[in-house]
Amino acid sequence: MNSRSGRLAALAVLAVVFLAGCASDAPLDSLDPKGEYAQSIDNLFVPVFWVAVVVFVLVFGATIVMWWKFRVKDPSDDELPAPVAGNTSVEIGWTIVPALILGIIAVPSMALLFDIRDTTDLDNDYENLDVVVVGQQWWWEYRYYFDGFDPDVDDFDTPADIVTANQLYIPADQEIPLYITSRDVIHSFAVPNLNGTMDAVPSLYSPWKIQADEPGLYFGTCREFCGLSHALMRTQVAAVEQADFDIWVGQQRQPYTAPDEQLQAFLDAARDPDAEAIEPTTAEERGAALFRSLCSSCHLAEGVNDDLYDGAELVSGAAPNLTHFSSRSSFAGAIFELYKADGSADTNQLEAWIRNPPAEKPADAENKRGMPDLGLSEAQIDDVVAFLMTTGEEPSDFIKQETVVE
């Protein structure tokens, strides 16, 4: 008796824990909606969850009652119960009643399904904006098309207005249309606070959408098993005020420009085949030279090596676009932070990453899936990092401060 009622109590507690107890510090919590789509899903899930709890309590309660009432208490009593073999009307009844309950649940379920899949007439101030979300082993690329993206004509090689990685910038309180696709295997793009997941299937451009009520940094992940570093294929959505978004767009649409004239002059000379080469003198200049000679085999930075870059030598054909690398607060599939909570740059992890990427994140680099160990010297690593930290405006403080990475 005790163990059974104890179990019932435990299950009831568990049921409450489900909704209330899902830890508040869970940044991927699907029960903590921060946008209209996630909210509408939550609004359907919660009542159906409680219907399910009631049904379970009835079924389990009936079992307990029968254990209490009908168990053999006196083994010597060998009188047999009436052999009731069925009751057609009762059985028809409990065929129809569940069907009716399900029928009632089906109505809002269907309505929500068509609603959530409808990506036409979204409410935003960027009439033709489409963002193509491209999954690949093991990071996410975001391609912004301000004049629209037509999946029947365009593909992920169609030049985009902005190409970025790991962090998806959106204006808060605006409905942004997405096309989800992949360059290699199937992934699935999930930012649970803002919407459900949509698979990234190579050959498909699946329409999807995203919206955040308030500015903030929202965390995302890959849902579909995609190989070695599936667990380390994360992403972030930075929802910002519209004015900040417009500033960000203005910056991101520009090619790389050096923060100081000397570095810019060095780069201009390097990029001009007719100019006389300048010997690098600073860490940034040595880093820029190294970036051009070494990193160009996979990474593009507009204004730095677009004259050299000819596609990434990887299975997926792409590596993160680094034009505005340091404007993002995370890197390597959004698993590492580039800034400390106080806003200052934290280059230790970046150095470790460049020193030996496969040691930091499982990959199959020898088969061109993931960044290989380039065998750089410590001085070279310092140079490249110094250069990379010149690649963009620092992100807003709230973005730098929000983190789940320990």
Next chain:
Amino acid sequence: MAITEEATKELTKGDAVAATVEQPLGILTRPTSTKGWKSWLTTVDHKRIGILYGGAALLFFVLGGLEALAMRIQLATPNGTFLSAETYNQVFTMHGVTMIFLVAMPMAAAFANYLIPLQIGARDVAFPRLNALSFWIFLGGGLFLVSSQFIGGWWSNAPDCGWFCYQPNGGVIFSPSRGVDYYAIGLQITGIASLISAVNLIVTCLNMRTRGMSMFRMPVLTWMLLVTQFLLLFAIPVITVGLFLLMFARLFDAQFFNVAAGAEPLLWQHLFWIFGHPEVYILVLPAFGIVSEVIPTFSRKPIFGYSFMVFSGIAIGFMGWGVWAHHMFASGLGPISVAAFSLSTMFIAVPTGVKILNWLATMWGGKLTFNTPMLFAVAVVSMFTIGGLSGVTHAMAAVDTQQTDTYYIVAHFHYVVFGGIINGLFAGFYFWWPKVFGYKLNEKLGKTNFWLMIIGMNLTFGPMHILGLQGMSRRYYTYSGGYGFELWNMVVSIGAFTIALGVLTFIINIFYSKRKAAELPPVGPDPWDSRSLEWMISSPPPDHNFDEPIDVHGLDEFWHRKYGYDDDGKVIAFATAAEVAQTGDRTDVHLPSPSYWPIVVATGLPIIGYGLIYSLWLCVVGGLFVVTGLFGWAQEPADDPNAVHDDHDEPGDDGDDAQGASALEQSSTEEMSVDG
């Protein structure tokens, strides 16, 4: 029925007679021994094959369980280092493949092989040699799959693409080890075993029923197993097509799933899930059948709503074909496709719900004995209900986008497969153990086993709901702190080890009870006061099952031979089981002879498999095994030439043993189908 075995040998004195007669056919003479380990290799007795299936499945169960424990060690704490990503991906893949294809399916096959002929009053299955072939092919395929874990290095060549092995991730570019080759070939081999068994058992159910055993007098378990065999018959070919394409794509550059060559990767998902969803019912219906036998017995009441139980099973069997795309709600199918599958998925809950409620109604007003089999059966009712209800929450396709591929799904299907299937199979183990082995499993250890497993499973799979809703994706080899995953992952890992203790208790119980059995009185034919025909014969049953064919007059024939009604309509016992049961001491029944050939044919298939992976020359060797085996099989004398046939009953002879002796002879089908 061309392959129907003819009656061949004497039970007791045949061997002695054989020794004195010349052997005209040399090696092609059929083996006769029914004793010793060698006899297990050549047996065609459905009961022994059932035991072989069950034993093999239990070994694989331990293996799959160890894989689960390894995963839980890795995930107990954040940033675990017990397994590398590479190894973890192989371990979770092999856990799924093992538990589904090498545990749940063959355990159900064990019950089907052992019990269907007994429950319908038959001498054996329709095609005893095919039955043996099915087991040996299954075992070969299973060992082939498992061998991937150590051939070419410890855990370096096992499949690493998940049990549904989505393409192109399972292609040769993204999964360059040999693992997926093992997966594609191994599952084709075990698929052959399932298909053979399905045909065999369907024919058995349709043609081998004893006199008066009409279809709607078959026990619910036999019905559910029959529906399962039809599902296998139609589902296995679909996955075989998929696996065949995958094998050719990987081994011979056939490009079926290469997107760059114009392939559509969702094709694989459709092929897989058109098989994969009926597969869920293939796994769960046998467990439902077991529960439908156990609950009436220990409620001392007939099953409530027999025809609703049977028809809801059939309904699940049909509707199970129309729900596969609910595994693909987030894959980018159009909303109308998703809507159709969402609706069908919701409404498949109706026949399942009918079963739950009918089980409860069976218990209502009964006299309930909560011994170990009953506890497991009641656990199926409540635990499967949890799995079914969480299923409804992701039948709502939009809601599913927050749940799919998270631990919420892992929780859901483990409440179905562990809560429903494993608990059901354990109910079956404890229930039929005395019938199969002649001794009861110890009740005290049994209850310990039960409580460890039920508490363990709720600790393991309950918190997974929370982890999933908190956003933990499945198939993560690790997770960081800061996501709120720490506490529940630790609880899950503790739960997993609790389950392991439960399973360990079960294994101890087997040996402990066997040792103790010698001191206890024999269990007799009917230890539980049961209802169906298998309890009407001795425990363990004689090789020939029934001394006399049983005339069946209604559902629960055996019960009606023990109990009747007095003038007031009250149930009274008018015979004891011992009075009604057959003694099993008849010695002149013709049985199909053992055969060497099934195991020879089966040996060839994994060799062909290794050949496809490592050297095509090996395929020739394996092919020789298969061809030789089939040739020997075809040439094998239908009879042991030494068998003595002088006690032959004429078909149509109305004598008491006519049916029994002739059931497996030339005229058996006609006679049985007329009677049936």
